[in-house]
Amino acid sequence: MTEPYTIIIGLEVHVQLSTASKLFCGCSTAFGSPANTQTCPVCIGMPGSLPVMNREAMALALKTAVALNCEIPRRTKWDRKQYYYPDLPKGYQISQFDLPLSEKGYLTISDSRGRFEPKPIRIIRAHLEEDAGKSMHDEVAGKGDSRIDLNRTGTPLLEVVSEPDLRSPVEARAYLDELKLLLNYLDVSDCNMQEGSLRVDANINLHIDTPEGPVATPIVEVKNMNSFRAVERALDFEAQRQYEVWQETGTIMGAPGGHKTTRGWDETAQVTVPQRTKEESSDYRYFPDPDLVPVTTTEEQVEAIRAGLGELPAALRERLQKTYNVTPYDADVLVNQGRELVDYFTELADRCGDGKMAANWVEQDVLRWLNDRQIGIGEFSVSADALAGLLEKIKGGDLTTSRGRDVLTAMLDSGQSVDAAMRKLGIQSVDQNELETLCGELLAANPKVVEDVKEGRLKAVGALIGQAKSRNPNVNPGQVRELCLKLIERM
Amino acid sequence: MAISREEVKKVSLLARLQLSDAELETMTAQLGDILGYVELLSELDTDKVEPMAHALDVSNVFRDDKVRASLDRGEALANAPKHDDECYRVPAVLGDG
Structure with a gap:
């Protein structure tokens, strides 16, 4: 970094938990249904209706919180966050204020390309809340009404808030990639950004060294980023913009005009633009929701959750490097593909006894085949055992690597065994x-x-x-x- | 505990209530009375009382993650001041809609 400043970034990520029904009622959470066909008196806030907590949502939230190394308080409760907006039919959102279900965790990020040293990013809290509806401005009618679809209202969200420990857009991207991978391994969310299952808001400012000592630029919250790539670009843009504004105006955090503001990412123009802000947080007038009783969690429950997490990405990367002698880069590529592919790799490596060779074949040949066809390893018709047989023939000198590739293709095309595919290709060892x-x-x-x-x-x-x-x-x-x-x- | 006229004005704005000057006067007095009455509780010695998050001594009330039938769309929209048979219609939401 040659910039005369340090970038300070904290991320708020909203993850839609993959439950079948909403957080406090039995309406479906399915995406893409016709507008306003998945609502009921509870989620559209009819008088006299009462919310009841979804057990599965709590279980998925706790699982994620434990995997994020959070402390799980013995007791958590629900609060009402009040604001008026047409997509919020009750006039308040059920969320968690002073007793969230988890706090003080961390997620370690690393970069196999070595752009930064591995480091833990602290998590302030992860709490449950209900989603709001969707408002659409009617383009055709011009300045007419906005249309409101409340299907999404009441869908369970886990909000994961990081400390401002990220020091570059690259680190922010790494944090998001690692979080998403973890959520995939935990199987708690489909993390589909296009469908809004994962949403990211970023808080960013700069610490600038000046002859008079360090100063901080006003914090900006950046919204409307529809992909991780967009997050990275928006933060790159915003850091540069804040530096230029500071050079021009000298405005620093806390000074007149130095209050926190909100900006939206404009994907087409590749710039951030000012957004109108809602009420200050102190005006949300949180208070405990009298309709919902608290939830308690025992130490034994937390330990049971921890024991059931399975091997998570960080541990898995380490094991692949140690046990199978693959490079950090290869371990990263394999683990990023998900648990099923890693299982295929380890079986292949165990059977053929050569981790590096197995990694090469999985990363090049298997993944290319899967990517070309947009399918998963579950649909790959050559078993790890069969592929191991092929690799043994290559190691034994019966086949060259390039002929081996032809054999694999023949096996995939015809569903034949190694030997049958070799015969079909007319391959036989030359005496x-x-x-x-x-x-x-x-x-x-x-x-x-x-x-x-x-x-x-x-x-x-x-x-x-x-x-x-x-x-x-x-x-x-x-x-x-x-x-x-x-x-x-x-x- | 008294509440100021300014505070009542702010709260009414947040609650989207438009109060006339006379109403503001009445509300300030009435809210002040209510808060003063509740303030009586602070005379109690609560040092040995566990704080509670809910009036009921009940916790962990859950339902299973089962989908139940939702309202028919026509029924859901029926009470809305304005709708187009698919969506609720509201005065234009500008900004980050």
């Missing part, structure tokens, strides 16, 4: 006599190559390998090279 005859013929036909090699230019033998392969595609280039050199030596 030693056949190979000697072939090499002898090649040497006789290429006196110039023989001469060059004799004079020490061993590279010249390469020309023969191509010729050998065109005469018999089954020959092993390494063996051809070795045998030709041996024969020339004897000449």
Whole structure:
């Protein structure tokens, strides 16, 4: 970093938990249904209706909080956050204020490309709340009404708030990637940003060193970012913008005009633009929701949750490096694909006894096949066991890597075993006599190559390998090279 | 405990209530009386009383994550001042809608 400032970033992430029904009522949470077909008296705030907590939402929230290394208080409760907005039918949102279900956790981020050192990002809290509805401005009608769809109202959200521990847009991106991966491994959310299952708001400002000492620029909350890439770009833009504004005006945090503001990311223009802000947080007038009773959690419950988490990404990366001797980069690529692919890899590596070779094949051949077809490893028709058989043949010298690829493709196309696919391709091991005859013929036909090699230019033998392969595609280039050199030596 | 006229004005704004000067006067006095009455509670010695988050001594009331039928759309929209058979219609929401 050569900039004369430090970037300070904290992220608020809203994750939609994958429950079938809403947080406080039995309406479906399915995405994409016709507007206002998934509502009931509870979620649209009819008088006399009463919310009842969804057990699964609490379980998923606790699971995530434990995986984020949070402390789980013995007791948590629900509060009303009051504000008026057309997409909030009750006039308040049920959320958590002073007794959230979890606090003081951390998520460790790292970068296999080494752009920053691994470090824990502290989590202030993760709490449950209900989502609001969706308002759409009627473009056709111009300045007419806004239309409100309340299907989403009451959907369970887990809000995860980080401390401002992130020091660059790259770190912010890494935090989001790691959080999303963790949520995938925990199977608590589908994390689909397009469908709003994962939403990110960022708080950012700069600490600038000046001859008079360090100063801080006013904090800006950035919203409306629809992808992790957009978050990274918006933060890059915002850091530069804040520095330029500070150079121009000298306005610092807390001074007149230095209060916190909200800006939205404009994806088309690639800039942040000012947004009208809602009421100050002190005006939300939180108070305990009398309709909902508190929830208690015992130490034993938390331990049971912890025991059931399974191996999480950070631990898995470490195990792949230690047990299978793969690089941090390879471990990262494999783990990022999800638990199922990692299971495939470990089975393959165990059977063929070569972690690096297994990693290469999975990352190049298997993943390419899956990506080309947009399918998951569950639909990959060659089992780890069968692929291991193929890798053993390559290691044993029966097949070259490139012929091995042809065999794998044939296995995938036809569903055949390794041996059947090899027979179909006409691949059979070339016996030693056949190979000697072939090499002898090649040497006789290429006196110039023989001469060059004799004079020490061993590279010249390469020309023969191509010729050998065109005469018999089954020959092993390494063996051809070795045998030709041996024969020339004897000449 | 008295409440100021300014505080009542702010609260009425947050509650989207438009109060006339006379109403503001009445409300300030009435709210002041209510708060003063509740203030009586502070005379009690609560040092040995556990704080509570809810009036009922009940916790952990859950329902299973089962989907139940929702309201028919027509029924849901029926009481809205304005709708278009699909959505509620409200005066234009500008900004971050």
